[in-house]
Amino acid sequence: MAPDPTPVTEPFPISHIAGRYLLFDINAISHARRHHNICGVLIGTLPNLSQQNVFLGIPLELMPEEARVLVERGHAYIVDDVRAHRKGCLEMSRDERLKYLREMDRQGLEFAKGVREKAEERAERALREKGLVGRRGKEESEAPQESADAEGVSTSNSLLDSTPSTSPSVAVPEKKLEPHFITPTTSYPPLSPPSTDAALPLPSVPKSYPLFRYLNSRGYFAMPGLRFGCNYSVYPGDPLRFHSHFLATGLDWDEEFELLDIVGGGRLGTGVKKAYLIGGEDPEATPAEEEEQDGASAKPVRAFSIEWAGF
Structure with missing residues (x-):
């Protein structure tokens, strides 16, 4: 893997604004994707073309699961962006x-x-x-x-002729170069990065989070799976290079589910050339060693893939 063009110091801040977890720094976005399998979803639009919705830009919105797994493993911390900006602007000098x-x-x-x-x-x-x-x-x-x-x-x-006629040369002045107006994507600088002492608590996550954390620890990339009727669309590598392999749904360990849900998920997954995956965390087991080595203590997760035969 080629080195990052601009190294990112961990932990890096995740902005919490209006209940959303956002990344505004392009270096932090690429760092999270390259090293931690975190993709997020770009939600930014162009100021002069606000109706475009094909090629969105920064900021990058993270799922609560993505933000939490970064914080639990010590790669990032969450800050109240509004409070940090207000405090930083008030402390900023005129010079x-x-x-x-x-x-x-x-x-x-x-x-x-x-x-x-x-x-x-x-x-x-x-x-x-x-x-x-x-x-x-x-x-x-x-x-x-x-x-x-x-x-x-x-x-x-x-x-x-004693008085020769000479035509004076006229110099055409060059058009004055006007500077473009730059819109920074981050506030650091001029503000200082927020301190980890003001970090917010861990985000609230759905019951599917243990499955997300388990798949992320195995090197998989996860994207929202709403269009396939599941929690996550799971990729074996970067989604820019691979098609997804699993349609994943996280369940509680003792949660009851309808057999028709398994049938529908399996048929749908096979129909789009994917496997349907369900999994949950065992609440009575001891923390998994592989999760402890990654900086987080978590209980083991069991997952099962369902694929329809005869298609």
Whole structure:
């Protein structure tokens, strides 16, 4: 695996806003996906194209299960984002604010320069494709001879005319480069990252959480499985590279369930080329050693996959 372009220091903060668990830092998002099998769902839209819903951007919303498994294993902590921003803005000095605004202007100017350079490259490429650049070079090669002839005529005229006429050269001023307005994706800087001392308690999770934690510890990726009528759609690797293998539903250890639910889940899973998976945590067993090695103490989970034959 290639190293991360920007290393992330753990534990990293997870913002808790209006009951949602969000990641705004692109480095933290890629770190959680690459190293902890946490995908989340992008929910951000573009400010000037708020109706687009195909390619969403940051922030990344985490399921409560994803946020909890990161916190339990010491990779992240949860902060009250509103309170942290209010506290940080009140403690921020005037010099720090001016320094941050100057840095935003500098980044905006660099971005504007890059945009102008790319536009000039596109214009030059278009002229080259139309053959105008070659013609221009030919005209420039003929220019010295014409200028020499013109100089001879000008010299002869100056012998007869005591007041030679010269046309002043007009310089076309270059358009002033206006910096672009940069919208930062995080508040750190200018604010300092929130302290772990102000971390919120563990998120409340559904009864399917033990199955999610068990699958995550085995290297699987889990995405919401609502469209398949289950808790999670489980992938053997990154969902950008693999199709899901299981439709997973978490149950309590002694929970009763209808046989028709197993039949329907098995038939549906086989129909979409997946296996139906059910599992739960044994409340009377001792914590599993593999979970203890991963930094969390959890009781073992048993899982069963159901696949319909004859399809």
